[in-house]
Amino acid sequence: MKTTKLIFPLVLALAAVLATSGCKHKPVGLTNLPGQRPLVGNNDNLNTMPPGPTYDPNAGVKTGGGDLASTDLFDGMVPDRAALAADTIHFAYDSSVIRSTEKPNLALVAQALSSDPSAKLLIEGNCDERGTEEYNRSLGERRALAAREALAKLGVDPMRIETRSFGKDKPVNPGHDESAWSQNRRDDFVLLHPKAGV
């Protein structure tokens, strides 16, 4: 019994050593790497690019938000950033809810649109830096859409409004504290005038 216990593992060990021993010197293999051409070509055709699919402008007009107006309806309009610069509204962290403190500014925006029926509106939604990039791009869009819905309730035709999210790419304050963040969580309003002479 005792001899079996000792010999068994020794035999195994010997077999294992024999199996893995035997030094091999193979000839060195050769890999010849083919030439490399630049990855990126430069036949840019952006300026002659077809507009691509756009939304059907004949879709039914809804109040209280709903489908957005076609981008075609805003082509060639001249942005006036100064007109409504004082009416920017701000948001709580990670929220697209319009607070009651912001409603007077929205009323001023609605008033500007009602006094100039030819004007349209671009709402730019923005976020602070405390979120991931594409999450913030969606949150910024929600903030712009929330203002659009609120303006529709104030009687503005939502088809006169386009929305644009910059996520966290356009902070108004480059700081990294709550004071900066609270200024960056905002909707900016840009009045759009028809091109002169049209």
Next chain:
Amino acid sequence: MKNNCPNIFKICLPLFLLAAVIARGQNEITIEQNITVMGMTKPIPVALDGFSGETLNVLKFDLYVQGFSFVGPDAAQYIISGSNAGNVQGRVTDRFAKRSLLSRSYTGASMRREAHAFSDDIVLAITGKKGIAQTKIAFKDEAPDGDGEIYVADFDGHNTQAVTHDGAIVAAPAWVPGRLALYYTSYKLGNPDIFRHDLSTGQRQAVARYSGLNSSAAISPDGTRVAMILSKSGSPNVYICNADGTGLKKLTTTSEDSSPCWSPDGQWICFATKINSRRLLAKVPAGGGEVRVLRTVGVSNPTEPDWSPDGKWIAFTSQMGEFDICVVPAGGGAATVLVPGEDPSWAPNSRTLVCARRTASYRYVLSLLDAPTKQVKDVPRVSGSDSQPAWAR
């Protein structure tokens, strides 16, 4: 005698195992390494001998981000020896088995490319899996004013080439699987629109230019369909269309959707969303259907999911004060927090991730992470802030 028989087994079995461990110790280690535990797997110890300069740096970088560690020859499981005099040549020897696994010479290219080719052969010889050292990434480089360009580069951040020269805000580059083509978001024409860009010809075409948000394109594994986020119906939601933008279909009616990605079988789209004011990951059948929540137990505020090419894992970003890279089984369950970072993208090997890390100066730097071992290396930055990486696969 009847009672003796089990006793012999009791005594002999451990001795048998001990003998196996002593005689073929490295096999025990190999078995351990084959069980991938995200964040907890031990690196494979190797010794490098005979290399210098750029070749040595490339080999160490490539192997480190694929789960290898560097030790002295006495502690190594594998010896990687050779030289870079004139051209790269090298051998891999299994120290325990006393067996040569690889012996090869590389010619015809820069020292970097020869070293990358050698490191791929090393990884294949030791792990049996394809290395990632000759793969590409795409990312965005952003200037302080928010404008940026899309870039492509070797996976380690070298050989960067600008894809765009627009001086506009750009976002979310995504590769067409197996093709030299990208989709990305650009504000070049004012609105965030999605373009397809053929890298070899430079041709690009608009894929989605609807009102509101057009962003976060993700191309199906077979290259025929695109998932993306549009807000044209009044809320940012997941849509799907053909590769050229035709055949648009809305997939979700949830709120604040972002960052769709595909399951490797093309059946599911996973995305970040908000349900009852809580940020969650969810998935929806690519053909349309019910949205299902993907549980990420133990972490909160998940965004930016990416499905591993082997189908087993979903990597994502959690935001609990700071941002962390996490992984969760693709069916949902307990999430594992790996390292600080954002926006992970899997390498073809389903173990290395590229992500963006916020630096002390509030800029992003790209970082490579070997998920099983949590080994991390930053890659060189283009100029400003580099983020939203996408691994070509």
